[in-house]
Amino acid sequence: MVSALLGHNPRLVPARVTCSFKQAWADVAKLVDAADLKSASRRGVRVRVPPSAPNLRLEVHKLHLWRGDRHLLRGLSFALDPGSTLQLLWPNGTGKTSLLRCLAGFLHAEEGQIRWGGVSVRADRDAFHWDMAYLGHDTALKADLTALENLRFACALRVPRGEVPLQAALDSVGLSKIDPRQPVRSLSAGQQRRVALARLSLWDAKLWLLDEPASNLDAAGQAVLEALLKAHMESGGAAILATHHALALPQAHCRLWQSPSDPA
Amino acid sequence: MSASRASTASAALAVLRRDLLLAVRRPGEWLQPLAFFVLVTVLFPLAVDPEPSRLRQLAPAALWVTLLLSSLLALEFLFREDRRDGTLEQYLVSGQSFTALLVAKTATHWLLTGLPLVLVGPLAALSLGAPPQALPGVCVALLLGSVSLSLIGAIGAGLTLGARSGGALLSLLVLPLVMPVLVFGARATQLAIAGDEAASALYLLAAIGALSLTLAPLAAAAAVRISLE
Numbered sequence: 001m002v003s004a005l006l007g008h009n010p011r012l013v014p015a016r017v018t019c020s021f022k023q024a025w026a027d028v029a030k031l032v033d034a035a036d037l038k039s040a041s042r043r044g045v046r047v048r049v050p051p052s053a054p055n056l057r058l059e060v061h062k063l064h065l066w067r068g069d070r071h072l073l074r075g076l077s078f079a080l081d082p083g084s085t086l087q088l089l090w091p092n093g094t095g096k097t098s099l100l101r102c103l104a105g106f107l108h109a110e111e112g113q114i115r116w117g118g119v120s121v122r123a124d125r126d127a128f129h130w131d132m133a134y135l136g137h138d139t140a141l142k143a144d145l146t147a148l149e150n151l152r153f154a155c156a157l158r159v160p161r162g163e164v165p166l167q168a169a170l171d172s173v174g175l176s177k178i179d180p181r182q183p184v185r186s187l188s189a190g191q192q193r194r195v196a197l198a199r200l201s202l203w204d205a206k207l208w209l210l211d212e213p214a215s216n217l218d219a220a221g222q223a224v225l226e227a228l229l230k231a232h233m234e235s236g237g238a239a240i241l242a243t244h245h246a247l248a249l250p251q252a253h254c255r256l257w258q259s260p261s262d263p264a
Numbered sequence: 265m266s267a268s269r270a271s272t273a274s275a276a277l278a279v280l281r282r283d284l285l286l287a288v289r290r291p292g293e294w295l296q297p298l299a300f301f302v303l304v305t306v307l308f309p310l311a312v313d314p315e316p317s318r319l320r321q322l323a324p325a326a327l328w329v330t331l332l333l334s335s336l337l338a339l340e341f342l343f344r345e346d347r348r349d350g351t352l353e354q355y356l357v358s359g360q361s362f363t364a365l366l367v368a369k370t371a372t373h374w375l376l377t378g379l380p381l382v383l384v385g386p387l388a389a390l391s392l393g394a395p396p397q398a399l400p401g402v403c404v405a406l407l408l409g410s411v412s413l414s415l416i417g418a419i420g421a422g423l424t425l426g427a428r429s430g431g432a433l434l435s436l437l438v439l440p441l442v443m444p445v446l447v448f449g450a451r452a453t454q455l456a457i458a459g460d461e462a463a464s465a466l467y468l469l470a471a472i473g474a475l476s477l478t479l480a481p482l483a484a485a486a487a488v489r490i491s492l493e
Contacts, residue, residue: 104357106492129359130269138350142282144289149282156278157358160268183289 056082056117056131056206058103058238063112065095065102072098076112076260082206084253085229085239087246094260096242097137100209103240104134116207130158133205135213139196143185147175147195150184154199169198173224189216194224201228208232208239214247222247275360276368283372294376297338301381304330305388316393323392324453327402328409328446330388331381335410336435338377339417342369343488347425352492363485370418370481378410394457401456401466408469409449415473415480416441422487444472 058080065073072095080086088096101107103114105125114121121128141150151166170176173194184192193216200208208229214222226247229239233253241247246256270278287294308326309319346352346369355365385406386399394402420438424430452465 126359129357134357140350140354144286153282157275158270160270
């Protein structure tokens with residue numbers, strides 16, 4: 001939240017005024033979340049899980065979601081352990097995207113609990129967002145900037161300044177041969193998707209929420225995606241994918257979920 | 265919970281820098297309102313009897329209504345592209361303060377569309393018959409007014425993001441909200457042109473600016489959040 005500005009940069013302000021500033025920022029931060037008063041009041045009493053917590057588990061308990069008049073998700077419950085992947089293969093219109101958007105925090109479930117590492121994500125949404133990366137239908141790339149400029153900006157949002165291996169990330173998704181001055185606009189849809197995947201690998205998030213990550217990708221691109229996911233899982237990351245064609249991932253840690261009415 | 269995170273300040277700076285870079289690559293968006301402002305203020309003397317005293321009477325109204333309309337024209341671009349390509353969604357889940365990132369966006373928007381109007385404003389005032397000694401007052405009024413217009417306009421831009429014909433709705437929403445800016449801005453300009461003390465109206469303009477600086481970003485962030493649902 002806003003307090004991060006001062007909390008993580010003690011050099012910005014002399015020690016004497018830090019305290020009152022911090023207080024003021026904390027108040028502002030509460031106002032920012034005025035739409036979600038509950039979370040503001042809970043923030044004071046939340047229990048923080050230390051970074052080395054062995055079990056950053058995602059637990060969804062009895063989730064109910066309505067879209068307009070439609071009762072889309074009816075009491076959905078599942079859990080996802082670190083290092084494992086869940087592939088949603090539900091039919092069209094049954095709420096794959098809505099579930100992912102709900103987990104990411106764009107939609108608010110009418111009922112139910114989402115817990116990350118034992119803490120409700122509503123209680124500390126920012127901490128959850130730090131651990132999470134979302135890739136939706138839109139790639140969030142700026143068409144007028146080059147692939148490298150897009151990656152540089154994406155990293156500036158999340159990763160502290162320093163040497164980030166941007167070019168290496170592009171190489172790893174098979175885009176080493178594109179002209180560095182070429183704007184993203186002139187890349188093909190599949191190449192743009194690859195840039196988005198490179199961004200994902202740079203963010204160092206523990207939980208990936210991917211909506212149709214393989215769309216527009218050719219066979220080689222799909223292999224790149226599978227390799228990225230494998231590496232992510234091996235480093236202890238978890239992922240939920242909404243997809244129509246199951247990706248080839250290590251079966252021991254990958255569950256396929258065919259329909260929302262099946263138990264997870 | 266990653267061990268190291270980018271600070272909110274550096275993230276907001278990154279947003280500012282990237283939007284400026286985008287503006288350099290695609291100058292049409294921010295040149296358009298400026299051209300509109302210049303053209304309309306040039307049209308006024310043509311349409312009205314070019315008697316200097318009468319023009320001078322009309323100058324405050326002409327300046328401020330034109331400023332209002334050109335900043336409305338620019339507001340449409342504020343969040344539209346970022347909403348279309350999914351960037352706003354990424355801001356929301358970046359773990360950074362959404363409000364701070366939107367403030368950075370609004371600040372860039374003001375730098376690109378508000379500040380040029382403030383710089384061109386004195387020239388337009390001269391062409392409308394304002395005496396040179398009135399220009400500092402006019403300039404300060406335009407500066408304070410345009411900041412408020414950008415900040416308050418951001419609320420409207422956020423609310424109309426999801427709407428299909430956002431432009432018309434945006435004007436209907438924003439125009440009533442910015443009436444005080446128009447009233448005090450025009451009054452300050454009028455006083456400055458008449459050679460009177462404009463401080464009282466300028467103070468009120470500054471008060472509106474301070475109020476919108478503190479409250480409008482929160483409202484704008486809430487509005488954008490709703491439109492992303």
